[in-house]
Amino acid sequence: xxxxxxxxxxxxxxxxxxxxxxxxxxxxxxxxxxxxxxxxxxxxxxxxxxxxxxxxxxxxxxxxxxxxxxxxxxxxxxxxxxxxxxxxxxxxxxxxxxxxxxxxxxxxxxxxxxxxxxxxxxxxxxxxxxxxxxxxxxxxxxxxxxxxxxxxxxxxxxxxxxxxxxxxxxxxxxx
Ligand SMILES: NC(=O)c1ccc[n+]([C@@H]2O[C@H](COP(=O)([O-])OP(=O)(O)OC[C@H]3O[C@@H](n4cnc5c(N)ncnc54)[C@H](OP(=O)(O)O)[C@@H]3O)[C@@H](O)[C@H]2O)c1
Numbered sequence: 001x002x003x004x005x006x007x008x009x010x011x012x013x014x015x016x017x018x019x020x021x022x023x024x025x026x027x028x029x030x031x032x033x034x035x036x037x038x039x040x041x042x043x044x045x046x047x048x049x050x051x052x053x054x055x056x057x058x059x060x061x062x063x064x065x066x067x068x069x070x071x072x073x074x075x076x077x078x079x080x081x082x083x084x085x086x087x088x089x090x091x092x093x094x095x096x097x098x099x100x101x102x103x104x105x106x107x108x109x110x111x112x113x114x115x116x117x118x119x120x121x122x123x124x125x126x127x128x129x130x131x132x133x134x135x136x137x138x139x140x141x142x143x144x145x146x147x148x149x150x151x152x153x154x155x156x157x158x159x160x161x162x163x164x165x166x167x168x169x170x171x172x173x174x175x
Pocket of ligand 1 (some may be wrong): 010011012013018019020022023024025027050051052053054055057058071072073074091092093111112113114115116117119142146
Protein backbone atom coordinates (compact mmCIF):
# COMPACT_ATOMS: atom_id res chain seq x y z
CA UNK A 1 0.00 0.00 0.00
CA UNK A 2 1.32 3.50 -0.84
CA UNK A 3 1.99 6.08 1.88
CA UNK A 4 -0.30 9.08 2.44
CA UNK A 5 1.31 12.13 0.76
CA UNK A 6 3.01 14.62 3.07
CA UNK A 7 1.58 18.16 2.93
CA UNK A 8 3.68 21.13 4.02
CA UNK A 9 2.06 24.53 4.27
CA UNK A 10 4.31 27.45 3.35
CA UNK A 11 3.30 31.00 4.24
CA UNK A 12 4.66 34.52 4.35
CA UNK A 13 2.66 36.53 6.86
CA UNK A 14 2.75 39.93 8.51
CA UNK A 15 3.37 40.26 12.22
CA UNK A 16 -0.43 40.64 12.58
CA UNK A 17 -1.19 37.29 10.90
CA UNK A 18 -2.16 38.53 7.43
CA UNK A 19 -0.97 37.00 4.15
CA UNK A 20 -1.92 40.06 2.10
CA UNK A 21 -2.93 43.66 2.76
CA UNK A 22 -5.92 43.19 0.41
CA UNK A 23 -6.71 41.32 -2.81
CA UNK A 24 -4.72 43.88 -4.85
CA UNK A 25 -1.57 43.28 -2.81
CA UNK A 26 1.23 41.88 -5.00
CA UNK A 27 3.03 40.55 -1.87
CA UNK A 28 6.15 42.54 -2.72
CA UNK A 29 6.84 43.08 1.01
CA UNK A 30 8.62 39.76 1.51
CA UNK A 31 12.40 39.75 1.46
CA UNK A 32 14.70 38.40 -1.25
CA UNK A 33 15.64 35.65 1.21
CA UNK A 34 11.99 34.62 1.62
CA UNK A 35 11.47 34.48 -2.17
CA UNK A 36 14.55 32.27 -2.42
CA UNK A 37 13.24 30.02 0.38
CA UNK A 38 9.82 29.77 -1.37
CA UNK A 39 11.33 29.03 -4.78
CA UNK A 40 13.82 26.47 -3.56
CA UNK A 41 11.31 24.69 -1.34
CA UNK A 42 8.44 24.50 -3.84
CA UNK A 43 10.70 23.54 -6.77
CA UNK A 44 12.35 20.81 -4.72
CA UNK A 45 8.95 19.37 -3.72
CA UNK A 46 7.68 19.84 -7.26
CA UNK A 47 3.92 19.95 -6.59
CA UNK A 48 1.95 22.86 -5.12
CA UNK A 49 -1.70 23.19 -4.09
CA UNK A 50 -3.57 26.50 -3.97
CA UNK A 51 -7.00 28.13 -3.97
CA UNK A 52 -8.50 29.71 -7.07
CA UNK A 53 -8.22 33.25 -5.66
CA UNK A 54 -4.47 32.85 -5.21
CA UNK A 55 -4.19 31.47 -8.74
CA UNK A 56 -6.14 34.40 -10.22
CA UNK A 57 -4.09 37.06 -8.39
CA UNK A 58 -0.58 35.68 -8.72
CA UNK A 59 1.53 35.86 -11.92
CA UNK A 60 2.04 32.34 -13.31
CA UNK A 61 5.83 32.93 -13.28
CA UNK A 62 5.58 32.23 -9.53
CA UNK A 63 4.18 28.74 -10.27
CA UNK A 64 5.95 27.70 -13.47
CA UNK A 65 8.34 24.77 -13.07
CA UNK A 66 6.01 23.03 -10.61
CA UNK A 67 2.92 20.85 -10.95
CA UNK A 68 0.05 23.09 -9.78
CA UNK A 69 -3.21 21.85 -8.32
CA UNK A 70 -5.79 24.62 -8.13
CA UNK A 71 -8.89 24.05 -6.03
CA UNK A 72 -12.10 25.50 -7.38
CA UNK A 73 -15.81 24.68 -7.41
CA UNK A 74 -15.86 25.83 -11.08
CA UNK A 75 -13.05 24.01 -12.95
CA UNK A 76 -14.86 24.61 -16.26
CA UNK A 77 -14.06 28.35 -15.95
CA UNK A 78 -10.33 27.60 -16.12
CA UNK A 79 -10.27 25.25 -19.15
CA UNK A 80 -8.00 27.56 -21.16
CA UNK A 81 -5.30 27.40 -18.45
CA UNK A 82 -5.52 23.63 -17.87
CA UNK A 83 -2.67 21.34 -18.93
CA UNK A 84 -0.58 18.59 -17.34
CA UNK A 85 1.08 21.12 -15.01
CA UNK A 86 -2.05 23.16 -14.17
CA UNK A 87 -4.81 20.94 -12.81
CA UNK A 88 -8.10 22.47 -11.67
CA UNK A 89 -9.96 20.32 -9.18
CA UNK A 90 -13.36 20.46 -7.58
CA UNK A 91 -12.40 18.41 -4.55
CA UNK A 92 -12.12 18.22 -0.80
CA UNK A 93 -8.63 18.22 0.78
CA UNK A 94 -8.94 14.43 1.31
CA UNK A 95 -9.79 13.96 -2.38
CA UNK A 96 -6.73 16.03 -3.35
CA UNK A 97 -4.59 13.70 -1.21
CA UNK A 98 -6.18 10.66 -2.88
CA UNK A 99 -5.43 12.18 -6.30
CA UNK A 100 -1.76 12.75 -5.34
CA UNK A 101 -1.57 9.14 -4.16
CA UNK A 102 -2.95 7.82 -7.47
CA UNK A 103 -0.29 9.90 -9.27
CA UNK A 104 2.49 8.49 -7.10
CA UNK A 105 3.20 11.98 -5.66
CA UNK A 106 4.56 11.60 -2.13
CA UNK A 107 4.80 15.25 -1.12
CA UNK A 108 3.20 18.59 -1.97
CA UNK A 109 3.43 22.18 -0.73
CA UNK A 110 0.22 23.98 0.18
CA UNK A 111 0.81 27.62 -0.82
CA UNK A 112 -2.41 29.40 0.20
CA UNK A 113 -4.44 31.40 0.39
CA UNK A 114 -6.10 31.60 3.76
CA UNK A 115 -9.35 29.82 2.84
CA UNK A 116 -7.61 26.76 1.42
CA UNK A 117 -5.14 26.76 4.34
CA UNK A 118 -8.14 26.69 6.67
CA UNK A 119 -9.88 23.83 4.88
CA UNK A 120 -6.73 21.65 4.79
CA UNK A 121 -6.08 22.24 8.50
CA UNK A 122 -9.74 21.66 9.34
CA UNK A 123 -9.59 18.34 7.46
CA UNK A 124 -6.38 17.36 9.32
CA UNK A 125 -4.50 17.21 6.00
CA UNK A 126 -1.40 19.30 6.90
CA UNK A 127 1.76 17.68 8.33
CA UNK A 128 4.19 20.59 8.65
CA UNK A 129 4.13 24.38 8.37
CA UNK A 130 6.85 26.89 7.44
CA UNK A 131 5.85 30.44 8.36
CA UNK A 132 7.97 33.44 7.50
CA UNK A 133 7.11 36.30 9.84
CA UNK A 134 7.55 39.35 7.65
CA UNK A 135 8.49 42.80 8.94
CA UNK A 136 5.04 44.31 8.31
CA UNK A 137 1.91 45.21 10.28
CA UNK A 138 -1.32 45.77 8.34
CA UNK A 139 -3.99 45.70 11.03
CA UNK A 140 -6.57 44.51 8.55
CA UNK A 141 -6.08 42.23 5.56
CA UNK A 142 -6.42 38.63 4.33
CA UNK A 143 -6.08 36.27 7.31
CA UNK A 144 -3.44 33.52 7.01
CA UNK A 145 -5.88 30.80 8.01
CA UNK A 146 -9.23 32.07 6.71
CA UNK A 147 -12.02 33.11 9.03
CA UNK A 148 -13.70 29.83 9.99
CA UNK A 149 -12.85 28.55 13.47
CA UNK A 150 -10.19 25.84 13.66
CA UNK A 151 -8.20 24.50 16.60
CA UNK A 152 -4.77 23.15 15.66
CA UNK A 153 -1.94 22.11 18.00
CA UNK A 154 1.61 22.69 16.82
CA UNK A 155 5.07 21.55 17.83
CA UNK A 156 7.89 23.96 17.05
CA UNK A 157 10.60 22.00 15.20
CA UNK A 158 13.00 24.78 14.29
CA UNK A 159 13.40 28.53 13.77
CA UNK A 160 15.98 30.75 12.13
CA UNK A 161 16.42 34.34 10.94
CA UNK A 162 15.70 34.89 7.25
CA UNK A 163 17.72 37.93 6.19
CA UNK A 164 18.04 40.83 8.63
CA UNK A 165 14.32 41.39 9.36
CA UNK A 166 12.40 38.13 9.15
CA UNK A 167 12.04 34.93 11.11
CA UNK A 168 11.30 31.50 9.61
CA UNK A 169 9.35 29.20 11.93
CA UNK A 170 9.01 25.47 11.22
CA UNK A 171 6.19 23.56 12.91
CA UNK A 172 4.87 20.03 12.96
CA UNK A 173 1.08 19.69 13.18
CA UNK A 174 0.19 17.51 16.17
CA UNK A 175 -2.39 14.98 15.01
N1 LIG B 1 1.62 35.67 1.74
C1 LIG B 1 1.40 34.45 1.30
O1 LIG B 1 2.11 33.48 1.67
C2 LIG B 1 0.27 34.19 0.34
C3 LIG B 1 0.16 32.94 -0.26
C4 LIG B 1 -0.93 32.70 -1.10
C5 LIG B 1 -1.89 33.68 -1.29
N2 LIG B 1 -1.74 34.87 -0.71
C6 LIG B 1 -2.80 35.90 -0.87
O2 LIG B 1 -4.00 35.36 -0.30
C7 LIG B 1 -5.14 35.91 -0.97
C8 LIG B 1 -6.09 34.79 -1.39
O3 LIG B 1 -6.49 34.07 -0.26
P1 LIG B 1 -8.04 33.72 0.01
O4 LIG B 1 -8.15 33.14 1.37
O5 LIG B 1 -8.86 34.92 -0.30
O6 LIG B 1 -8.38 32.66 -1.15
P2 LIG B 1 -7.74 31.23 -1.60
O7 LIG B 1 -7.63 30.35 -0.42
O8 LIG B 1 -6.55 31.46 -2.44
O9 LIG B 1 -8.88 30.69 -2.59
C9 LIG B 1 -10.18 30.42 -2.07
C10 LIG B 1 -11.08 29.93 -3.16
O10 LIG B 1 -10.67 28.62 -3.59
C11 LIG B 1 -11.82 27.87 -4.00
N3 LIG B 1 -11.90 26.58 -3.29
C12 LIG B 1 -12.14 25.37 -3.86
N4 LIG B 1 -12.12 24.38 -2.98
C13 LIG B 1 -11.87 24.94 -1.80
C14 LIG B 1 -11.74 24.42 -0.51
N5 LIG B 1 -11.83 23.10 -0.21
N6 LIG B 1 -11.46 25.27 0.50
C15 LIG B 1 -11.33 26.60 0.24
N7 LIG B 1 -11.44 27.15 -0.99
C16 LIG B 1 -11.72 26.33 -2.01
C17 LIG B 1 -13.03 28.77 -3.74
O11 LIG B 1 -13.30 29.50 -4.94
P3 LIG B 1 -14.18 28.97 -6.19
O12 LIG B 1 -14.77 27.66 -5.80
O13 LIG B 1 -15.18 30.03 -6.40
O14 LIG B 1 -13.21 28.85 -7.33
C18 LIG B 1 -12.51 29.75 -2.70
O15 LIG B 1 -13.20 30.98 -2.67
C19 LIG B 1 -4.59 36.68 -2.16
O16 LIG B 1 -4.61 38.06 -1.84
C20 LIG B 1 -3.16 36.18 -2.30
O17 LIG B 1 -2.30 37.16 -2.87
C21 LIG B 1 -0.69 35.16 0.11
